[in-house]
Amino acid sequence: ECDSPDTCIHHIIPKGMGGSRAGDRRDIWIPLCNDAHMRAHRLRKPYLTRARLFELKAKMEKKREEEYVFGGVN
Numbered sequence: 001e002c003d004s005p006d007t008c009i010h011h012i013i014p015k016g017m018g019g020s021r022a023g024d025r026r027d028i029w030i031p032l033c034n035d036a037h038m039r040a041h042r043l044r045k046p047y048l049t050r051a052r053l054f055e056l057k058a059k060m061e062k063k064r065e066e067e068y069v070f071g072g073v074n
Helices: 034-040 050-070
Strands: 007-011 029-033
Touching: 007 034, 029 034, 029 050
Parallel strands: none
Antiparallel strands: 007 029
């Protein structure tokens, strides 16, 4: 969903609820484009749920791992 080069970091688990303040826990944040970030904060519909964000994160990590292992997947 976020193929834009303009990304920001979204804490899937909010900082105030134990999310990382230093950005050192990669398991709880995800890079999002501005549109998706607005949807994650429920400022724009369709909203992105926490479950959907974790699904997107897993998909991004799998793609990154495949690109590393196989030198790029089309």
